[in-house]
Amino acid sequence: MLSFVKRARLGRWLALAVVPVSLLSVGGAAVAATHTLTVTVINRSGAKVNAGLKLVDVTTSSTILARSGTAKKLTKGTYAVLTSVTSNGTITLAGQTVKVSGSTRLTIDTRRGKPVGLGLSPVPKGRQYTLNMRICTRTSASEDVEATNFVASKLYVLPNSSKYVGFAAMGTWSDLSGTTDSYAVLHQTTGIPAGLGKTFNATKLAKMRIVQKRGPSGSVYSDLAVQPQTSGCGNDLYAGMGNTDKPTISTLHVTPGTWDFRVSSSAITKTNENWNIGSYFAKRTVAAGKSYNLSFFNSAWGPSSHLPATIRGYLSFGLNDMFADPAFPGAGSVEGGDKASAALYFNGKAVAVKQDKGWEPEMTYMYYTVKKAGWYTLTNTATRYYPEITFPSGMLSTTSRVTYRFQTKPNASALPGVYSVHMLPAGLSMTNKAKPGTKTKVTIKLLRTVVDPDAKRGTDPKVSKLTAQMSPDSGKTWRTVPVSKVGGTWYATVTNPTTSAVALKVRATVAGGAYTEATVFRAYGIG
Known part of the structure; x- marks a missing residue:
């Protein structure tokens, strides 16, 4: 069986262990070292303990793992020493710097630790308070130690004024249901001050309204989390804010x-x-006192913004980004799991074909060496496929298809003169359904996204014609629907049938005859 990473073709959300080059290179330096560092660690009960240490050279950022109570051979220099000490239901984090020369000793006494706490005013009632904290090195490659009140009810840090260490704490208040207001606050410093208590004014936080719909996802379960994106120690601290098996609207204050x-x-x-x-x-x-909106699991999941491209005469196209949420087309297929079949035609003849039968070890790409200049047509059809799970009954966006007609030539490095097409139906319910007999306005987004910088974008072509069709019977019959352009944005208006779902097809033709046609089956539901 393939690993889960390969199954789902996902990477961002997994905290994969990556060994930095600097860590791999420290072995030789340690062997040649003639200086030592011995660290003594004392817990909050006053006993010496054997604790794990991270020793970070502040000049090179190389990291050496060590244990307290044992002399560690090092090269001469200044080191940041990080450790975490658990004692009687408490966790104390420490980050100190020391100059190593000759036989150097350092004592870390966690009895000097100061309590950490974050507050909110007014205090929200009926919420669970969670605190995550971190001490990190402020070097070119940061190392850190973390603690959470999930593990120990009392958290402490050792104050230290060194410019080579920093501190961050994130507090959250949530009932974890996703149906009531939740709060997340971040506090971070350079150095580790003695006073780490801080209370935030809830009225000065930003407000994010988050909608989690149902329908196109391969599951009815979802969870919500926040992670700060910052240059300080708080970068990527994680806080879960709730999970649900129903469509949910959440409000987060951050x-x-x-x-x-x-x-x-x-x-x-x-x-x-x-x-x-x-x-x-x-x-x-986000800014203080401002309100924002986000919506996830929107209909209709279709081909992403990743266009085929010719790089140094090689045409390439990824088969697996065919189920992108139209609100996030650049993200590609967020959920792994599909089968796909692509073909490339020149003068009506197939010059390349490629298939992904599902659960391939990596992303599947079609590659073709362009031998002649002229018009090429690329088609790809993908179907949702996830044999290890059972899809929800009535799942939407089950199949998508895309066709690109464009010109290219040998030795070219260019993005084709076409657009990616994305369909976003408005006014749907939280389960992405429209009522029978009503009209649904579908926003049509046209994008030209450059993924490889070697692909020259060129001038965006002018759209000469845009047509849209709907099918009430899974593509057996198609009906043309009216299209309009308002303020630079295209819209299609669909009169909804009484069947269970609507398929959508849009073709965007540009001056010169190139075009993109995107089709999504079960684009949205009726009911």
Whole structure:
């Protein structure tokens, strides 16, 4: 069986262990070292303990792992020493610097630790308070130690004024249901001050309204989390804010700054394991007192903004980014799991074909060496496929198809003169359904996204014609629907049938005859 990372073709949301080059290179330096550092660690009960240490050379950022009570051979220099000490239901984090020369000794006495706490005014009632804290090195490659009140009810840090260490704490208040207001605040410093208590005014936080719909996802379960995106020690601290098996509207109040608002879908496999099958990371910068909106799991999931491209005469196209949320087309297929079949035609003849039968070890790409200049047509059809889980009954966006017609030539490095097409139906319910007989306005987004910088974008072509069709019977019959352009944005208006779902097809033709046609089956539901 393939690893889960390969199954889902996902990377951002997994905290994979990566060994830095600097860490791999310290072995030789340690062997040649003639200086030593011995660290004594005392817990809050006054006893000497054997604690793990991270020793970071502040000049090179190389990291050496060590244990307290043992002399460690090092090269001469200044080191940041990080440790975490657990004692009688408490955790104390420490970060200190020491100059190593000859036989150097350092004592870390956690009895000097100061309590850490964050407050909110007014205090929200009926919420669970969670505190995550971190001490990190402020070097070119940062190392850190972390603690949370999930593990120990009392958290402490050792004050230290060194410019080579920093501190961050994130407090959250949530009932974890996703249906009531939740709060997340971040406080970070250079050095570790003695007074770490801080209370935030709730009225000065930013407000983010987050909608989690249902329908196109491969699961009915999702969870919401926040992660600060900052240059300080708080970068990527994680806080779960709730999970739900129903469509949900949540309001998050956060400190001003940049955050990842993260929504993940999870499913129970046929072997009773709980798998994360996909995660959105919506990065937003928010200001005090301002309100914002985000919506996830929107219809209709279709081909992403990743266009085929010719790089140094090689045409390439990824088969697996065919189920992107139209609100986040650049993210590609957030949930792994599909089958796909692509073909490239020149003068009506197939010159390349490529298939992904599902659960391939890596992303599947079509590559073709362009031999002649002229018109090429590329088609790709993808179907949702996830054999280890059972899809929800009535799942939407089950199949998508895309066709690109464009010109290219040998030795070219260019983005084709076409657009990616994305369809975003408005006015749908929280389960992405419209009522029978009503009209649904579908926003049509046209994008030209450069993924490889070697692909020259060129001038964006002018759209000469845009047409849209709908099917009430899974593509057996198609009906043309009216299209309009208002303020630079295209819209299609669909009169909804009484069947269970609507398929959508849009073709965007540009001057000269190139075009993109995108089709999504079960684009949105009726009911």
